Amino acid sequence: MNGELAPKHHILAVLVENKFGVLTRVSGLFARRGFNIVSLAVSPTEDENYSRMTIVVDADSAPLEQVTKQLNKLIPVIKIQELSPDQAVERELMLVTVKSSSEVRSQITELAAIFEARIEDVGYDAITILVAGRPEKLDAMSDLLAPFGIVEIQRTGLIALPKLGRRPARLRAVKDQPS
Amino acid sequence: MKLTGAQALIKSLEMENTEVMFGLPGGAILPVYDPLIDSSIRHILVRHEQGAGHMAEGYAHATGRPGVAMVTSGPAATNIVTPLCDAYMDSIPLVVITGQVPYSVIGTDAFQECDTVGITMPITKHNWLITDAQDIPRVVREAFHVATTGRPGPVVVDVPKDIAMQEMDWYWPEAIDLPGYQPTTEGHPKQIKEAARLMGEAKRPIIYAGGGILKARAAAALRELAEMTGFPVVTTLMARGAFPDDHELCLGMPGMHGNYTAVTAMQESDLLIALGSRFDDRVTGKLDGFAPEAKIIHVDIDPAELGKVRRPDVALLGDCRLVIEEMIKAVRADQDKKSKKSGSRWPSIEKWRNHLRDYQERYPLVYEQFDDGPLKPQFCIDQLGALSPDDTIVASGVGQHQMWTSQRWTFNHPYTWINSGGLGTMGFAVPAAIGAKVGMPERTVWAVDGDGCFQMTAQELVTASAERIPVKIAILNNAYLGMVRQWQEMFYQERYSEVYLSPDLPDYVKWSEAMGCVGFRVDSPEDVGPTIEKANEIDDRPVVIDFRTDYREKVFPMVAAGTSNSDVIIDPDTERLRGK
The missing domain is CATH 3.30.70.1150 (ACT-like. Chain A, domain 2)
Incomplete structure (x- = not known):
């Protein structure tokens, strides 16, 4: 395995309901939209009702936006943050x-x-x-x-988690934001 | 109150005001069919589970209420996969209940076990596997909520047999708690203002109305917007009827088989106002040649549609009806402001309108019916339209007959056109028409079908006869898989591969009669009208007319696959037949 991250890699921090089948829904969506997941880490958060997925994707921004939007449509997905590498x-x-x-x-x-x-x-x-x-x-x-x-x-x-001390410039909570 | 899971399921469906459901029982769903006997819900017993799904879709299309279907596990669940995918592509609210093997044996390859939730995950808005009978009312409530709100779509509730037999304490949830599902319905005021400003500057505007108009019950709002701006409207395959065809601003259907004016108006436009439409490849043709000079205002309830295909200049997330109503106010304000300033409201677009009127005159849809010649499919459709009530509901399958019907029928009312747009499901027409008739029993319901399509789902006419659902079916029988034949003729050097079906195998009249319908056959033009009139008088059983049509007839205009909309091919006889 080559762990070197391509320059266009994106990190998505995805907060999901901690229920069975959610990982399938999320990973299946990436597969259907033709995206390769570079890496994926899942664990329950401080609130056991939710899990956090850290997904690294190798993609250009425009198609990634489509995946993020599609991901947001999944009912068990609560919130998505895109973390730019220099702000995380x-x-x-x-x-x-x-x-x-x-x-x-x-x-x-x-x-x-x-x-x-x-x-x-x-x-x-x-x-x-x-x-x-x-x-x-x-x-x-x-x-x-x-x-x-x-x-x-x-x-x-x-x-990954966002860096503290200042508001990350490219940190965005997609679900909170129309369009 | 103690109920079994099955009783709770039926009661929950009643709580959601389900008046009718379409289905077929089997092993795993048996416990749920028992309390159905005592329920107020009408159940329509289909002959194949695909029929149940399409009937539920037809019902939902015609009424705007969610269609409900119930089938058993395994093969029944896989049989309803096609309707689920169809409903997903066309945003039809559907609630499908599937039986499942007992929870205790899931994963053991039990008899009629299949991973229904896994299979349907990519083609449903959401799905649930129930693991505790106590969850049933909550899940049913959530299922209806998800299916009918935001961008509507199909959902599946998978119910294991032992869960259906488990006892639970009845309750009905007061509220829905889905933190990950909060559709935005109201458009952003600043964006709406910006949209109005762009509309006020446009010289060649076109309103590009899609199926979202119908989903949002926005037809009246659309009409008001069009009339106050004078902007011409194209209605996509999914939006036929959303704006009246006999309206002077209506240009009809755009796209691969759209009419010349609608296609070209979009190409030449400098502002496309996309309302609940999704820039489908069948509408845009080759994408990089599509409407090259047009700015885009895109209104949609689904954030993923905004910018998916074409980057909008103004993206408006929200419910089409609510957004259009706000647009109307913003347009009025903008017009008032400009008229105070310069004495006139918005610049006139009369030149553009005249330009389009000229196209309409020069490039009409044409065909020629000779008195003694072979029967033309277009003639049959025209006669059907002329001799049936104005608010007739028309369903169609997929192929040439679908395109001719969409092109030629004068749709003056919303919710009168039911077809499979996104998935292109052959065999959709017969069951969809049955579902529509169940939902709208007072209306005349015609299915215009092809002979290929008809053979895929015709058995549901047995359902229609048994349940006294008097739908009417017009088969445009050209003895071919006509659309495939057309492509082979035009793009495969007339090498016809596996497209011939025969006009009289099966014998459609005998087959229809065997299924309890009245069957007619029409070979010559003079019999078309009288036979349709006879069919329209029958109201106690289904009717099938086998129209023997000319197999050589092709659908025009046509934008060949992979080419630009600027290269639309019109009927070679247009000039000769214009005005005829």
Whole structure:
């Protein structure tokens, strides 16, 4: 998986009712309108009646507007915010298991330290590392680990919240706004 | 009060003022059919679930009330998928109840199990799988609300058999709580003012009226707006009847088979006022050549329509009727302001109107019926229109017969034209006409159908006979899948592939009689009128007329697929037949 985000990527923070089938409705709509979801993270919010989906889409603005509007028509969708990358705190989590004989273990832990990653599990000839950060950081980490031999990799996909302290210029709540 | 889920469902439908429902029982829905016996709701037993769906659509089209259908699980649910998609494309309010296998066995591939909610998700406005009988009144209330408000559309309520048998405490919800569903109905005042300003500056304005006018019950408002501005009106396939065809401002239908004037008026326009229309590809032709000089005012209840196809200069989100009523006020204010300032209201568009009148004279719809020649489909439709009451409701299937009827019928009243516009569902006419007649029993209801279409859903005439629903069917029988044949003739070098159907297999008269209808056959022009008159007198059973029409006749004008509306092809005989 290449985590590098294309320059035209958009982050949608979608607040939905926490009911079964909602993920299908949302993801199905993207598929029907011909959009590829780059990543998708879902979890309940502070209010358990609602879930927040962070969806990263690779699309131009004009067609994305159509998807956002269609998304808004789904009854369980409460609110959609489009977060522009420079106005949002974006983070992703990666777990990576890498081959690690005793000779190279120290090199790997050194690398982990540079990336502020944590060693989560150590086996006879492999090691599992947890790293958090922006997608580019995760890409760099996996590139540097590749020569050792990556056994398995799992990334969460991006989660994001608007930056605080000032009103984000491109933050918009589509549902609150006519047309 | 303790009720079973089934009783609660029927009671909830009654609470929503359901007077009639169309359906067919089966295993999973059995518990719900039991309390139906004691209900005030009339149930019409169809012969195929697709028929139930289209009847509900016809009913909704004609009455403006939501159509209700109920079928069982599995194959019954899949059989009603076509009407659901049809209603979704044409924004028809439909509430469809489907049975489902017991909740306890969902996911086990039980007998007649199918994922109805999954299958219908992309073609409904919303759907619900009931998991607790206690939810039934709330869900039914929400279902009717969602189906009928905002941009109307179909909804599905999937009811597992064990839930229908479960006990619940009856209640009727006071309010609806759908935080994610709050349609905007009132237009933005600033945008309305801006729209009026653009209208006041336009030299070649056209009102482009779509099906939303009818959904919003806005025909009277549209007429007022057109008359106060003097702006000509085109009515799309979904809006035929929304503005009277005999009105001097009416240009008729635009689009692929629209008349020359309507198509060209839009092309030459400098301002299109799109009211409840959606810039469908059948209207715009090749998009980048469509109405190149026109500014756009777009009014729609669905925010996703604004800017979907063509970016509007003024986007007006709201209910068509409410927005047009506000537009009328804004136009009046703008006209008054300008007349105070300069002594005259708005600049005259008489030159534009004359230009269009000239088109109408030069490029009329034409055909030629010889006394001894083959029967022309257009002649049959003209006779049908002339000999039937002014407020006759006409349903059609999909194809040449649909286009001829839409082109030629003089629709002077809203809700008199029922057809499948978006999905283009062959076989729509017969069941839709039955549903319309159920909703409007005092009115004459004609279905103009093709022979190909008729064979898809004709069995519902058995329903009509059994339930004493006296609809009238005119089959324009040209022995071909006519529209496909026309395309093969024009664009596939006359290589006719799988389009011949035969004029007398089946024997339509015998078939109709077997289904309890009166059947007539008409081969020659002089029999057309008298047979229609006979059919119009029959009021105790359905009537079918098998018109044997000329298979060579093509629908003109035509904008070929992928070409611009500026390249509209007119009937080659236009000049010779003009004025005839």
